[in-house]
Amino acid sequence: MDVFPYPVARIGIIGGGQLGRMMVKAAKRLGCTCVVLDPTPGSPAGQVSGHQIVGDYHDPAKLRELCESCDVTTFDIEDIDSDTLEELAREGRRIYPSPRVLAVIQDKLTQKQALTDAGIATAPFIPMPEPTPEAFAAFGYPLVQKARRGGYDGRGVVVMRSAADYPQHLPVPSLVERFIPATKELAVLVARGRDGDCRCYPVVEMQMRPAGNMLDMLLAPAEVSRVTAAAAASLAQRTVESLDGVGVFGIELFLTETGDLMVNEVAPRTHNSGHHTIEANMTDQFEQHLRAVLGLPLGATDQLSPAVMINLLGAPGHRGRPVIKGLAAALAIPGVCVHIYGKAAAAPLRKMGHVTVLDRDLASARHKAERVRAIIEITAEDHP
């Protein structure tokens, strides 16, 4: 049975961003070919796949064209027409994670309900179909409002400390949850195979930007006790098992002041908190995801070196053809690995790349990452 005429598989990827780009590279390494579906011609993933269908993630015809031309389809985003995917899955198309799981997770309210139903610790919440000052007040401040759909990279999430923050609220169907004063935000990448085999990566710490709720710096491994690390892995694994997920999932966790762990969010895909695995771990998250969705054995998740990762964001006030400043200076620092995503245009806070720093000492890696952040700047040409 273990016989694969080349290509090992034709893989469809919905979404042509950086996650898809890194997934395509892993796919080709494994002897697969790829087709990417993305509305932007020459998307980051399309540049390496060699084949892109230009189309929207909500276009049933394009989704069908992709799934019907591939052996297995997966995705690097969540904002997809999951009804069409469910229909294609019913017709026998292989789509992982399953469109059912995607549908549950892409709506943050049903995601929370699923976690609660499975007995997974998570912040107390209520649905809020129509946000009003009275409804927020009735739930009580401080709170976190989350839009049911379409949020990512901090978009769709608002922390409201008191009624004075009401003007920042999102006027869309939402849930509100209790604000958790976390001492750390952690993340665990979990890979789960089609056969149910599960592998967790060592828990990492996500330091968030105070403004914007975006990942600022990732420390791998997290500086937590062994007990906490094991508990985080266990909770993350139970989360993915309860959802019957197949593929790599990013599980974001709060470590509370009382030492408890709670699941904050679930991403049914490879995750920003796992970029360091390309250099630092035995099997990177992208290959691991592909192994899972292809029904191949999962790889070892051992970490070979401490690592710190920062995102390279577009500078404020700049749009257009990217200009990378400080690349040479950053590369002069030992252990600095730069990843540029090949996006045709920069925009403020847009993820244009990332840097992973390897160092035997995590504190030293962190110090180097801080230097890199001060050195590299991604702006745009004045006349794009």
Next chain:
Amino acid sequence: MDVFPYPVARIGIIGGGQLGRMMVKAAKRLGCTCVVLDPTPGSPAGQVSGHQIVGDYHDPAKLRELCESCDVTTFDIEDIDSDTLEELAREGRRIYPSPRVLAVIQDKLTQKQALTDAGIATAPFIPMPEPTPEAFAAFGYPLVQKARRGGYDGRGVVVMRSAADYPQHLPVPSLVERFIPATKELAVLVARGRDGDCRCYPVVEMQMRPAGNMLDMLLAPAEVSRVTAAAAASLAQRTVESLDGVGVFGIELFLTETGDLMVNEVAPRTHNSGHHTIEANMTDQFEQHLRAVLGLPLGATDQLSPAVMINLLGAPGHRGRPVIKGLAAALAIPGVCVHIYGKAAAAPLRKMGHVTVLDRDLASARHKAERVRAIIEITAEDHP
């Protein structure tokens, strides 16, 4: 000065094989775009570059088209029309390593003469423009005949123990050198920047296939004394410096029975003995090569984990669309990283991929690599 409008550089790569394929991936990670020149449409490198010029390495017009459309041109093979490259370099095109260095190295006789002139230890040799039984006998057996041009992967090299081996000789302009009874064959990857900065990777041991003179298994690091490792690095670095090389060079060495080191061959390009650096070292050889030829700072060469590498060769008697057997079984072994090159057709002994095994213990990695070699087989469909 450290400002790069995207793309950081347009890189031309002459040769679209596996080395070019891995180089393209590194190039895109660094924010570069690539054009590949290769006669086979959809070459391994062309599949990831997104842009390939289909043409021969000896076609002056195609070489010119490539170099004129790129900021920097490099190569993953040696059998190129170096006269045209020299002409392009004189016109100001940036080509690294320099066509002059390529010309010296691609002719094994001038390569040997250059090494000898620089005082680099190497096996005694004489030119042999027209091989005859008398000429071989006059030099004395055992000897090694090397064709001046066109050899690679053991082709163009014949070991002749005695006059009885004469029928195996190559009827082409050659050199003959003294057969060196080596206890180990070693290799050192050396990166040298445009500014002369040099970085050596830890010395590795190449175990060769008895038949065919091809690399059978690579052990990284080599099991040699610290003194020998340092001497190997020093000799390799002096070799590249003496040639004024820019880029990554693979320096193959003999460790003799008396503990001496001699340079066997020089490859002016990334090398089969450095594939493990993708997973095992801080900076992989492909990114390192690009840093060198682009004038960027060289990266750290530290090895993070012991590693063993084997090539995946086409099985004897099989030609046509590749069929990969045992992929899943091999991936089930922890630390096994499989690289498939995407070649459209398998052929006997053709390099179809490689496997790097990471393990904390080199002996265990080696044992796993032997298991993988017994498990994975690349054949071809009966009806291609």
